[in-house]
Amino acid sequence: MTDHQAPDGIDLLLSTSGGARAIARCDFLGRWPYSDHKTGLFRPFLGQGFEASATRILEWMREAGMDAAFDPACNILGRYEGLTPHAPAFMIGSHIDSVRDAGHYDGMLGVMLGIELVDSFHKEGRRFPFALEVMGFGDEEGSRFPTYMLGSRALAGLLPPRALDARDPDGMSIAEALAEWDIEPNHFASARRAPKTLIGYLEPHIEQAPYLYEQDLPLAVVSSIAAQSRFYVTLTGQAAHAGSSMKTRRDALSAAAEMMLAIEKIAQGGPDDLVATCGAFTTDTGPATNIVAGEVTFSIDLRAAHRETRDSVAATLLETLQAIAERRHITMKFEERHNLPGATCDPTLSNILAESGQDVTGAPLPFLVSQAGHDGMNVAAIAPISMVFIRCEKGISHNPAEAVRAGDVALALETMRRFIERLELFNNG
Ligand SMILES: [Zn+2]
Known part of the structure; x- marks a missing residue:
């Protein structure tokens, strides 16, 4: 044609x-x-x-x-x-x-x-x-x-x-x-x-x-x-065999799971225009089923009608995730890579x-x-x-x-x- x-x-x-x-x-x-x-x-x-x-x-x-x-x-x-x-x-x-x-x-x-x-x-x-x-x-x-x-x-x-x-x-x-x-x-x-x-x-x-x-x-x-922010969270724990004790683990994947549910809960508790989405998920376990994850990364896309709401929720998220990381002895890197006001x-x-x-x-x-x-x-x-x-x-x-x-x-x-x-x-x- x-x-x-x-x-x-x-x-x-x-x-x-x-x-x-x-x-x-x-x-x-x-x-x-x-x-x-x-x-x-x-x-x-x-x-x-x-x-x-x-x-x-x-x-x-x-x-x-x-x-x-x-x-x-x-x-x-x-x-x-x-x-x-x-x-x-x-x-x-x-x-x-x-x-x-x-x-x-x-x-x-x-x-x-x-x-x-x-x-x-x-x-x-x-x-x-x-x-x-x-x-x-x-x-x-x-x-x-x-x-x-x-x-x-x-x-x-x-x-x-x-x-x-x-x-x-x-x-x-x-x-x-x-x-x-x-x-x-x-x-x-x-x-x-x-x-x-x-x-x-x-x-x-x-x-x-x-x-x-x-x-x-x-x-x-x-x-x-909406004001938008995109964050990348990198969690570093300790890679280990799946047979290792539950008491000594520093499982980056479990930490990520707990964090994602906390993020969802915070967003659900906010105003209707507040939305948070976790994505871009990677783990160092590959397809293996017998490894405790040592490193996990995921993204958070955060949006709200007003910049002030977004920024105060971002601060709450960071505080919440830090507390989870500390309790689980996980090192966390929290990076903002994208910010639209x-x-x-x-x-x-x-x-x-x-x-x-x-x-x-x-x-x-x-x-x-x-x-x-x-x-x-x-x-x-x-x-x-x-x-x-x-x-x-x-x-x-x-x-x-x-x-x-x-x-x-x-x-x-x-x-x-x-x-x-x-x-x-x-x-x-
Ligand atoms: Zn368009």
């Missing part, structure tokens, strides 16, 4: 505008050559599928009346001018990269909805006191280079030093990959936007959790994006979004905490942010089975239209 042909059945949908076309375009981009893989979707930052997709999306942005180009951080940015040139912009965005064996809608649906929104205003010849921008962040997932959210961190001026030194599994650095694209790595950080150029940000995104599916609701307003969505934008959603769906929208990280948490450093969640089937995401309903996506698009119209009134005083 050439890249001019749509997968079976999508042709018709691609020819109509609106929510159905947003879905059809996500499906269209869900396969080779818009994926690096011939079967299934894998669209890592700066790969072949990424280049093909970005080129196609830039065309769609231009057809919708926008000036569109890559920004210096290899994000794709479309701009629909306001009533006066150079007006500050309201940005609608999400990410265009994907994980391996991805679904079609994580990230991409938000970008496609932004394009449909601008397209509908463009067709009506409507302009606003502010410009509209549609942003497709290049790297959110970090599925090629061992990093994450480079695009939105660049936009917000939050790039860590030497961020472009990270190397993919083939040994190529981000800087080298950018050079292959004729993009000057030294300019990457100049994607930073001055806060005065942005009046706000809206990220439409699938929920990636089953709340809306279970409640049989189409949309939700996100109240905050999370972000609170702007109450004014969130309320405007909720009113717009209620107008469209006829019922109040629930407010949810996003336990997954999103680009908006970085954009929050330079602009007030808001997010609308769209139901995904059974909450399944990062999986080829990811699915959305056409009716929900149409409601999301109409909610976004009313939201921008309300913002217009709001900005006129």
